[in-house]
Amino acid sequence: MQILQTAAALHAQTETWRREGYRIGLVPTMGALHEGHLQLVRAAAQECDVVVVSIFVNPTQFNNADDFRLYPRLPEVDAELLVPAGCTALFLPSVEEMYPRPTVLQFDFGSLERVMEGAHRPGHFNGVATVVSKLFHLSRPHRAYFGQKDLQQVTIVRQLIHDLSFDLELVAFPTIREADGLAMSSRNRRLTPEARAVAPVLHQALQYGEQLIRQGRHSPQEVQAATVAVLGQEPAIALEYLELADAETLQPLTQWQPGRDVALCLAAHLAGVRLIDNIVVKSS
The missing domain is CATH 3.30.1300.10 (Pantoate-beta-alanine ligase, C-terminal domain)
Structure with a gap:
């Protein structure tokens, strides 16, 4: 498994794969991986020739500073889990790499983001759409894999793909739960x-x-x-x-x-x- 830390390295690698005719799967994550994430990686490995997993705790989608600060970060443990799951390349950028300058673009998903998470976390889906757009441009996947636990996020990303004509398929998987029913997170x-x-x-x-x-x-x-x-x-x-x-x-x-x-x-x-x-x- 390759570990790529710059946008240029990811873009160059995925462009090479595209030229060679490989189908690329992308699994965007914020790390601290669990079985729900690994299910997505294994599915991507079955359905695609190569799999890119991104781990990036995206500051622009947090509207609570403590939540961002306390979010679990376990990159070494995550990397060990990804190898047997079928990950080809792990994209592990810094905040400075993803945001070399402040973004000014603002997304507006209308009624889709004025309810639930959007209503209670102002700016959250603008941050999600920004980072997902960047990952789509850099990795140029044929398929992108998301979990249904974040149902509103899946709906927003589906709209993003449609409105910006990204040439990829969104694949949503059911929520994976612990034995007692708690959604894995x-x-x-x-x-x-x-x-x-x-x-x-x-x-x-x-x-x-x-x-x-x-x-x-x-x-x-x-x-x-x-x-x-x-x-x-x-x-x-x-x-x-x-x-x-x-x-x-x-x-x-x-x-x-x-x-x-x-x-x-x-x-x-x-x-x-x-x-x-x-x-x-x-x-x-």
């Missing part, structure tokens, strides 16, 4: 043992909401209130939001739309760690 490493024992309640609440939706006897507002009430029974959880939304447009539901998938999405704080999760309920 790099931030889970920051949970205390006590908080980790409580964290599965997040998924349990979403499952409860899913059951209510499938029963078909409750309005979206009733499902939301009942799901929030489940979370309210655990005093350690500070709920930031819980939304029932159209799974494609991400707009909050005021009534059920026949034939449309429903996304239950939440963000919550637990012992100072912000966690997100979602369940997509397929239409019957």
Whole structure:
């Protein structure tokens, strides 16, 4: 596995692969890798000739300085995990390499970013779109792999690919969970043992909401209130939001739309760690 630390080195390598006819897979990450990341890498290795994994804790998508400072950084451990997963090249740039000068470009994804994560983390998706665009230009992948745990991010990146005519396919994989249901996340490493024992309640609440939706006897507002009430029974959880939304447009539901998938999405704080999760309920 190559380790590339400059944009020029990554661009030169991927241009060579393109000329040689290789299909390139890209897995963008912020490191502290877990099984969810490794699933994406293994899928890329199966479906592409070469795989680029980027590890970059992107400062422009954080609107909380402490969250950025405390985000887990384990590049040596990550590199060891990537080799058997099938990574061909690890792109490990510095902040100065990715942002040699401040960016002034501003993305606006309209209604897609005015809800949930976009509403609660101003500027977050502008930072995401900026760094993802840079990675797409530098690595020129045929396929880019993302996890559904970040459902709104996947939707935003899909819009980015469409609007800027990137010549690549976005591949989204279902959320990978621990045995007790907690969605795998790099931030889970920051949970205390006590908080980790409580964290599965997040998924349990979403499952409860899913059951209510499938029963078909409750309005979206009733499902939301009942799901929030489940979370309210655990005093350690500070709920930031819980939304029932159209799974494609991400707009909050005021009534059920026949034939449309429903996304239950939440963000919550637990012992100072912000966690997100979602369940997509397929239409019957």
